[in-house]
Amino acid sequence: MxxxxxxxxxxxxxxxxxxxxxxxxxxxxxxxxxxxxxxxxxxxxxxxxxxxxxxxxxxxxxxxxxxxxxxxxxxxxxxxxxxxxxxxxxxxxxxxxxxxxxxxxxxxxxxxxxxxxxxxxxxxxxxxxxxxxxxxxxxxxxxxxxxxxxxxxxxxxxxxxxxxxxxxxxxxxxxxxxxxxxxxxxxxxxxxxxxxxxxxxxxxxxxxxxxxxxxxxxxxxxxxxxxxNRDDFYDSFYEIINARPNHQLRAELNEYLKKVLSKRPTEKEKDVAVEDFIKNHPELIDLYIRIKEEKGELATRRSAVYVSESETLYIKQFSELRNYLFQNTLFYQTAVSSEQETLQRITYLKDAIENKGCWKLLYKDGKPLRKEEDIHIMFRLVWYGTTFDVSREVNDGRGPADYKVSMGLDKTVIEFKLANNSHLKQNLQNQLELYKKASDAQVGFKVIVYFTNLELAKVQHVLKELGMLKDPKVILIDARNKLSASKVR
Known part of the structure; x- marks a missing residue:
């Protein structure tokens, strides 16, 4: 071995x-x-x-x-x-x-x-x-x-x-x-x-x-x-204002908002108004930072958890997937064209996840991955030893495709999606063809990973609406939590 x-x-x-x-x-x-x-x-x-x-x-x-x-x-x-x-x-x-x-x-x-x-x-x-x-x-x-x-x-x-x-x-x-x-x-x-x-x-x-x-x-x-960070600052803005004993500042804010906002302001209008108010009262930035300083120990503990989770997912779990593919499949043998190379590796990955127990490696603490970024990292980490150039998020003018596999003029693009993506239908309908044209790619694959029966039903409904149910370039990967063979009746 x-x-x-x-x-x-x-x-x-x-x-x-x-x-x-x-x-x-x-x-x-x-x-x-x-x-x-x-x-x-x-x-x-x-x-x-x-x-x-x-x-x-x-x-x-x-x-x-x-x-x-x-x-x-x-x-x-x-x-x-x-x-x-x-x-x-x-x-x-x-x-x-x-x-x-x-x-x-x-x-x-x-x-x-x-x-x-x-x-x-x-x-x-x-x-x-x-x-x-x-x-x-x-x-x-x-x-x-x-x-x-x-x-x-x-x-x-x-x-x-x-x-x-x-x-x-x-x-x-x-x-x-x-x-x-x-x-x-x-x-x-x-x-x-x-x-x-x-x-x-x-x-x-x-x-x-x-x-x-x-x-x-x-x-x-x-x-x-x-x-x-900015999002946390804006989420905490009114809390910061209300927590201060400065009644004049609160009154000034309320008067300013009445003056600049319409009767039914949008969230964007509110954000712009708050941003302008902060520029006139930069001390609010220091008040927010002081609060974050007082809770500084939480930052250290939070980051330690994030790093530990990253080590578990990206190093331990994705390494196990890589090793399985290397030891038990022909995943790491290079094909003669970018289309064959891409399809072969997607197929081996699909089989490993669906039939060989590797679905477990797409879960953290019993919960499925919910970031497409993690799926992208997984695919790139297991794609090793190829003679083809594998580029992530290549932007050739019409937005970034998840991956482009190429050797000279021979090019194939891949789009990875999670089934729970709220823009799945729009992405399937438009994105890949645009990316193919922008990259001068001959072939494009759409890979969709689903974790529940409900997600599968959603994907099948979308594909049926788009007339893509039998499209060989659309590949579904079943990452549902599988029962052991002894428990299946």
Missing amino acids: KRENDVPIYFTDIYHASEKSFKDYGAFNISLIADLPLFIDPFLLFQSNKAEYQALHKSIVNYLSYLRDLSHRGTISLGRLQSLFFFSEVKQTYLGFSEIGNSGRGLGQKFALALNRHLISLFTSFGKETITQGTHLEKLSLISPGVGKDMISDFTTNLIKEYLCEYTQNYCLKNIESKYLAKVNVPRVKFNYELGVWISKTYFLPIYNHDYVLLTPKDILTKQENWI
């Missing part, structure tokens, strides 16, 4: 690292095949009892304070803005579940301009707060739509890249054979305040696909949203 390492996907597989040493070190066992949806939350640095993390958070605040002072001196040239405010995604961490491979969008002009603008106006007291216990980069996400966890995490990762390089080097020099390491000159790892420029440094780091790899400690990672 083949060993698990014969299908290397995770860091410990590829570099033959001891799982015990890795666990003791506290790093997350990343996949080098597909990014995983975890993010660095800067609040976890602030909240930590570790002096090294607190120092990292202080270094982030120092850099932002430097940018604030620079912004207040006058207009910053585009070149200077690009040098100090623009950052590439640190794709070498293999985190964040980027749109294509492990290369995300990074922090471009939108983020840079928003940061520069708010450092000049709303955040003039940045680094000198009196209401909150500390200073927080996440302030930017509270006031700027579109600046979400990915941008906050990317910015944080860039500002602590020196630490991540040293953290990775320290582990690898002690625990990994030197043949897997190379001397790498890593750009933009440390900021020289005297010269006002980012400088590079050299490290011994593991290499994969002609690029270096970085490890990240588990205790600064989270899933879902950052502890301080």
Whole structure:
């Protein structure tokens, strides 16, 4: 029987690292095949009892304070803005579940301009707060739509890249054979305040696909949203107002809303009104952050649960599926065309889930997966060893398809859907054909995963309405909880 390492996907597989040493070190066992949806939350640095993390958070605040002072001196040239405010995604961490491979969008002009603008106006007291216990980069996400966890995490990762390089080097020099390491000159790892420029440094780091790899400690990672985030802030807005003894502020808010809102305002109108009010009362941001600081221990506990669940699902359970396919099927034999390759792998996956007990691997704590993102990760992680290019969420002009399998001009696209998707009919009717045309693909498959009898009935009804019940390119995967053979009557 083949060993698990014969299908290397995770860091410990590829570099033959001891799982015990890795666990003791506290790093997350990343996949080098597909990014995983975890993010660095800067609040976890602030909240930590570790002096090294607190120092990292202080270094982030120092850099932002430097940018604030620079912004207040006058207009910053585009070149200077690009040098100090623009950052590439640190794709070498293999985190964040980027749109294509492990290369995300990074922090471009939108983020840079928003940061520069708010450092000049709303955040003039940045680094000198009196209401909150500390200073927080996440302030930017509270006031700027579109600046979400990915941008906050990317910015944080860039500002602590020196630490991540040293953290990775320290582990690898002690625990990994030197043949897997190379001397790498890593750009933009440390900021020289005297010269006002980012400088590079050299490290011994593991290499994969002609690029270096970085490890990240588990205790600064989270899933879902950052502890301080825009949605939570707006959900808590009226609670924050009503909890304060400032009657004048509440009266001012009520008067403002009467003035700007129609008699029957939409939710969007309310959000815009609240956003404008916050801009005139930035102290509300600090009041919200103070509340989040007071509950900071919950952030640490919550993130630990998220990381543990991710390890169980993405590493343990999806590894079991990968190993079953490798040891018991021809899943990892490459076919002669992208259509054959795709159909063969979908078919083996379908059989493993429906007939070989692998349906259990699509459940967490007895509950089925409810995020299509998790199904996408599962498919990419088990798709290993192919000579075809497998690209996730390829946007060729008409929106992103879940996957494109290609070799030169031979292309096939795949759309994965959960049966409980509220837009299932619309997606089946329109999306795949658009993606095929945009990608110049010859073939497209629609794969639908269902977990209950009710979901199956819904899918069959939709397919019947669309005349697709017998379409060979529409493949259903039955992930219902199966009774053991002894219990079936």
